[in-house]
Amino acid sequence: MPDKYETVIGLEVHSQLLTTSKMFCPCGSDYQDSEPNTRVCPVCMGMPGVLPVVNKKAVDLVIKTGLALNCSISPETKFDRKNYPYPDLMKGYQISQFDIPIALSGNLAIQVGDAEERQIGITRVHLEEDVAKLIHRKEPYGDSYSLLDINRAGVPLMEIVSEPDMRSPEEANEYLTNLHSIIRFVETSTANMEEGSFRCDANISIRPVGSEELGAKVEIKNVNSFRSVFRALKHEETRQRKLLESGQTIEQETRGWSDERGTTLSQRTKEYAADYRYFPEPDLPPILISRDWVKKIQTQIPELPSAKKERYIEVLGLSEYDASVMIADKEATVLFETSLPFLSQSMNSKEAAKTVANWINVDLNRMKNEHKSTWNEIKIEPAELAKLVLLVDAGKISNSMAKAVFDEMFINGGDPNKISEDKGLSQINDTESIQNVVSEILLENPSAVEDYLDGKDSAVRFLVGQVMKKTKGQANPQVASEMVTAELGRKREP
Ligand SMILES: [Zn+2]
Structure with a gap:
């Protein structure tokens, strides 16, 4: 029976950039290996009255990633404020890019099993800053509380957004694997998923085959391994299809993935979806990206x-x-x-x-x-x-x-x-010493020789095994086998 429904998947990947300092201040970006709150300054702590300065290396790395993904590079780009209140966001807004990302309209080839190669569209690659880290603690007999480590706040992050072009969790997995590999080859990020320097959000919806319209989409946030992304999408695909088949509707919402339970769980429905009130960042001038700048970076791209x-x-x-x-x-x-x-x-x-x-x-x-x-x-x-x-x-x-x-x-x-x-490992190839061992083994195993003469060819294998055993595995097995066969052949002749 032909499939009634079609799965539609798009992925958003956040990947930390390989710079030595943060996005808008001179603090080190090596937050992984440093004591909490030792890579901080008034800029990344979000103090009032300080000014951000763009890290040019981070812009270079996004251009490089964009080129590797066959994107066009905007001649002029700018930063915007994305406003939302959350304890890990020091300023109360994140500096990101809204309407003019550095790179846009690229593609990435995927090929699953025996299927033909397909191009997945890359909508955009833009630059933003990472947020601080909340560490939740609960005392055995006391309060629960949260600690804040600001080291990660302001670490340069690129976001790579795909078109909703993938049609199965298998295709999404292939896209993610290829994207990860490209980023590692162009050396723009360590892209280490376990350490959180490569994170994935997935959008998935289901629609009737032939429909052009997208179904209500579910966003699965911050899944931390390739395997988990795949499992979460598989689970969500089945869940949504079952709902549609039983005549129910799918709610547009954000869901989290639980690895232990193997299921997605509702986190936030549409009514609570954030309105980020984007507006241009007044403290940073637009950046002009000259074609010479782009050409220079193009020459740094290795074989992909x-x-x-x-x-x-x-x-x-x-x-x-x-x-x-x-x-x-x-x-x-x-x-x-x-x-x-x-x-x-x-x-x-x-x-x-x-x-x-x-x-x-x-x-x-x-x-x-x-x-x-x-x-x-x-x-x-x-x-x-x-x-x-x-x-x-x-x-x-x-x-x-x-x-x-x-x-x-x-x-x-x-x-x-x-x-x-x-280790005393060397293969005995000299025919004379192997020949001596072969002769000994034939003398020591008259019944196996008898078997061979009675027509049991399997006796050869046994005798070769004995030669290998006697030489502690060092005889060249092929030479030993040839010699045993030749010797036995001579005995068979009248
Ligand atoms: Zn700083």
């Missing part, structure tokens, strides 16, 4: 994930899957690309790319998950990874030995040649 993926597939011969896994992580692409030159003299370039990609996508990710490591903690150097690839390629160590060496390199770093020596 989508272009990288295409090159990995077309030029380096990676599979679609391997290329997709690789580009999801900027640091992985750096390790990948800096390892390859060390192999260019000794291996076919596609063979080298495939092998290195495999180490990174499979083994490095396995270790990274097991140890919950950040990239700063991973000790593998490109030159050493290349050496490991060559050790295996030359047959000096087996694949399973190489995994043990790799795990050691991951945690402590070092030269794989030395690690394999220290």
Whole structure:
């Protein structure tokens, strides 16, 4: 049965900008690692009579993000006051951008499963300031109260607003993943979702298929992981469809997501929706963005994930899957690309790319998950990874030995040649010593030899296993297998 309803999703992402100082004052923006209320001054505390000054670096970073998202950059932009009373908002208003954002009308490509690639519109990217942080406390037998840490107030924030172009939670997840990856590649934000430097609000509505009008939209606020955004949208999609199918109406409202309960909960209905009374910020002059300024930033944009993926597939011969896994992580692409030159003299370039990609996508990710490591903690150097690839390629160590060496390199770093020596890992390739072991094993296992002569080919596998056991796994298994087969073959001949 064809689907009667269509899901419509738009996302708003807030991402903290990678500047050393705050948006309108010289205070450090390193609020994550500092004691509460140590990165403050009269400007970010919202004292009367002080004047904000624009951090130019923050404007640069929004232009850069806008260009990476194929946006037009406004020749002239301005700041506006967004008024609302809340304890974490020091001035009683937030300096934001209302009608003339820095960047507008861009797009971002997504591709889900086997479906065709689709372009999701980017409505705008604008610049604003973050708010302070409220810490709620409750004494075991006493009052509950809130503490205020102003360190985060005034940290530069960009807001990236999409068009309501996504048609499923899967598409929203893909959009978010790609956007995150682009921001990491252009280095405009750490975009760390767990630390709150990348936050997502989602709008979702349902309408009958074929309708041009949007249904009543529900906004889900501040969900703090990719997985939670996906789960919240899935839950909300089902909830709204059920309401419509049972003839009820959907109320336009803001809902929160509860990870533990796996459900969205009503927070604020339309009657209480805020009226922000935007007006131009009188303390800041408009900013003229010259085309030379834009051109200069354009030259700083590196190869973006989508272009990288295409090159990995077309030029380096990676599979679609391997290329997709690789580009999801900027640091992985750096390790990948800096390892390859060390192999260019000794291996076919596609063979080298495939092998290195495999180490990174499979083994490095396995270790990274097991140890919950950040990239700063991973000790593998490109030159050493290349050496490991060559050790295996030359047959000096087996694949399973190489995994043990790799795990050691991951945690402590070092030269794989030395690690394999220290661990006593080396593959025996010299045919004479393997031949000796094979002869011994055949003598020691007459019944298996008998089985083989009776026509049981599985006896070969058993005997090779015995050779591997006797050499403590160091015999080259392929050589051992060939020799066992040859030796048995000689016995079968009359
Ligand atoms: Zn300050």
